[in-house]
Each structure stands twice: as structure tokens, then as C-alpha cells.
Amino acid sequence: xxxxxxxxxxxxxxxxxxxxxxxxxxxxxxxxxxxxxxxxxxxxxxxxxxxxxxxxxxxxxxxxxxxxxxxxxxxxxxxxxxxxxxxxxxxxxxxxxxxxxxxxxxxxxxxxxxxxxxxxxxxxxxxxxxxxxxxxxxxxxxxxxxxxxxxxxxxxxxxxxxxxxxxxxxxxxxxxxxxxxxxxxxxxxxxxxxxxxxxxxxxxxxxxxxxxxxxxxxxxxxxxxxxxxxxxx
Numbered sequence: 001x002x003x004x005x006x007x008x009x010x011x012x013x014x015x016x017x018x019x020x021x022x023x024x025x026x027x028x029x030x031x032x033x034x035x036x037x038x039x040x041x042x043x044x045x046x047x048x049x050x051x052x053x054x055x056x057x058x059x060x061x062x063x064x065x066x067x068x069x070x071x072x073x074x075x076x077x078x079x080x081x082x083x084x085x086x087x088x089x090x091x092x093x094x095x096x097x098x099x100x101x102x103x104x105x106x107x108x109x110x111x112x113x114x115x116x117x118x119x120x121x122x123x124x125x126x127x128x129x130x131x132x133x134x135x136x137x138x139x140x141x142x143x144x145x146x147x148x149x150x151x152x153x154x155x156x157x158x159x160x161x162x163x164x165x166x167x168x169x170x171x172x173x174x175x176x177x178x179x180x181x182x183x184x185x186x187x188x189x190x191x192x193x194x195x196x197x198x199x200x201x202x203x204x205x206x207x208x209x210x211x212x213x214x215x216x217x218x219x220x221x222x223x224x225x226x227x228x229x230x231x232x233x
Contacts, residue, residue, distance in 0.1 A: 004028050004029050004030040005024075005029045005030065005068040005069055006029070006030050006032065006060070006064040006065075006066055006067050006068045006069070007024045007029045007030065007031050007032065007067075007068065007069040007070075007071065007208075008032045008034065008043075008060055008067050008069070008070050008071065008108065009021055009024070009031060009032070009033055009034065009071045009073060010034040010047060010071065010072055010073050010074035010100075010101075010104065011034070011035070011073040011074030011075065011121075012033035012034055012035050012040070012041060012073070013033070013035040013037060013040035013041065014073075015169070015171045015172075015197050016073060016121070016166075016169060016197045016200055016201070017033075017035075017073050017074075018197075019197035019198045019200065019201040020071060020073060020201045020204060021033055022198075022201070023198070023201040023202060023204070023205045024069070024205060024208075027205065029068075029069070030064060032060050032063075032064070032067075034047075034056060034074070042060075043055075043056040043059050043060055044056070047074055047096070047100035047101075047103060047104055048095045048096060048099070048100055048103075050103065053103050053104050053107050054107060056104075057104070057107045057108055057111065060111075061111050066111050066112065066113055067108050067111050067112055067116070068112070068113070068115070068116050068117070069116065069117050069118075069119070069208045070104070070105060070108050070112070070116075070117075070118045070119070071118075071119050071120075071121070071204060071208070072100070072101035072104060072105065072118070072119070072120045072121060072143075073121045074096075074100060074101075075096060075097040075100075075121070075136075075139075075140075076092065076093050076096035076097050076136070076139075077136070078093075078132065078133055078135070078136045081132060082132055083132050083134065085134065085135055089135060090135045090138075093135035093136060093138075093139050094135070094138070094139050094142070096139075097136065097139035097140065097143065098139040098140075098142045098143050098146070101120055101143060101146070102146060105118060105150070109154070109159075112157075112159055114157060114158035114159065115158055115159075116159045116160075117159070117160045117161070117162070117207070117208045118147075118150060118154070118159070118160070118161040118162075119161075119162055119163065119164060119204050119207050119208055120143050120144075120146070120147050120161070120162075120163040120164075121163070121164055121166070121200075121204070122140045122143050122144050122147075122163045122164065122165040122219060123136070123137075123140040123165055123166060124165050124166065124167045124221060124223055124226070124227060125137040125140055126140035126141040126143070126144050126165060126219075127141070127144075127165070127227075128227065140165075143163065144163050144165070144219050147161050147162065147163040147217065147219065148161075148217045151216040151217030152217065155216065160207075160212075160213070160215070160216040161216060161217065162207045162212075162215060162216060162217065162218050162219070162220065163218070163219045163220070164200060164203050164204050164207065164219075164220050164222055165219050165220065165221045165222065165223075166195060166200045166221075166222050166223060167185070167189075167194065167195055167221070167222070167223025167224065167226045167227070168181070168182075168185045168194045168195070168223075168226075169194070169195055169196070169197050169200060170194050170195065170196050170197065171197070182194070185226065188226050188229050189223070189224040189225050189226045189229065190224070190225035190228060190229060191224045191225055193224060194224055194226075195222055195223055195224045199222060199224075200222045203220055203222045207220065
């Protein structure tokens with residue numbers, strides 16, 4: 001019997017992170033949860049720290065011997081912020097939402113065997129402009145470019161790289177916290193609702209599966225059809 005895949009998921013304590021953990025654990029994978037908070041993780045530390053990243057990867061490899069699937073889910077957010085943004089805010093966003101994935105991926109790659117997969121969590125903001133979101137959008141757009149280049153660079157090693165770009169993802173209290181945005185997003189989707197975190201996790205699980213072995217270097221939108229309509233909330 002084949003041994004379980006080792007799946008390292010960053011940002012595992014958040015809403016989408018928890019859905020990702022459930023999706024891969026349900027398949028029998030050995031899930032390694034990363035978070036900044038030790039109580040919420042199997043490996044903890046800051047992805048903006050070279051030392052922390054090294055320690056987390058070493059701990060994972062010491063226990064499991066390898067990493068078969070890397071999911072770069074952790075990112076900064078811009079909820080409630082207002083622009084314009086100075087260079088320091090741009091730098092912190094790029095470090096937390098782009099370079100963190102680059103840093104961890106670079107450290108993990110030497111421990112990934114042939115057949116492994118990297119899935120980066122991007123955002124619809126990478127390709128559609130939203131107000132007061134330039135640093136976040138730029139970081140996610142760069143993450144998508146990184147994903148495509150990674151697919152080319154790792155292809156000879158038989159390692160795939162893809163990204164998932166969610167639209168607005170539902171969470172507890174979202175409708176009450178942001179009723180106008182929630183209603184606009186809902187009205188803008190063909191299905192009349194926004195996407196659920198478990199649906200995003202299912203797309204990630206698919207891209208990481210053998211069923212998607214012919215897919216590499218793509219960005220898959222998971223937005224309940226919002227981008228097909230194109231209405232900006």
C-alpha cells in the first residue's frame with residue numbers, strides 16, 4: 001500500500017485554510033498545518049522569516065521525509081484600509097503575500113519527489129481591478145506569474161505548479177459585516193451566490209490530484225461564475 005502523501009498547507013488556521021486541511025485529510029493525506037500561532041499548527045513561524053521557514057521545513061522533513069504537495073495559502077489582507085499606500089505598505093504586502101510563497105517554495109523544492117505538486121492561492125484581484133487594493137492585487141498578480149514560471153522550471157523534475165484564484169469567499173458574519181458588497185457579489189454571479197471555502201478547497205484538491213496530472217502552469221478561477229459576468233461589485 002502506498003504511503004499517504006505529505007501535504008504542507010500554509011495559513012491553515014484561517015477559514016479557507018481549515019477547509020483545505022479538511023479536504024486533504026479526508027483523502028487520507030498526512031497534512032502538515034502551518035500557522036504563525038503554535039496552538040493552531042503542526043509547524044509554526046513567520047513565512048517572512050528565512051530562519052523560521054528553514055526551521056519549519058526541517059521539522060516537516062525530519063518527521064515525514066519529504067513534501068508531496070505544497071499549498072501556499074497564507075497572505076496579508078487589506079480589509080478596511082484606505083489608500084494611497086506608501087512604499088512600506090507595498091513592501092510588507094509583497095513580502096507577506098508573494099515572497100513568503102517564494103521563500104517557502106524554494107526551501108521545500110529540494111524535498112519534493114517526482115510527481116509532487118505546488119498550488120498557490122491567488123485571487124480574482126490579480127486580474128480584475130478593485131478599489132483600494134493595489135498592493136494586494138499586484139502581489140497576487142506576481143504570484144500567478146511566479147506559478148507559471150515555476151511550472152516551466154520544475155517540469156523537467158516532473159513537478160507541477162498551478163494556482164487557484166477565488167472570488168469573494170463566504171465566511172461566518174460576512175453578509176452582516178459587508179451587506180452592500182455581499183449583495184453586489186451575489187447579484188453578479190450566474191448562480192446567485194458567492195463561493196464557499198469548501199468549493200475552493202475542492203478545486204485545490206483536484207489540481208493536486210493525479211486526475212489533474214496533465215495540468216500545469218494554469219490559474220483556475222473559483223468564483224461561482226462571477227468573472228464570466230464581469231460585473232464589479
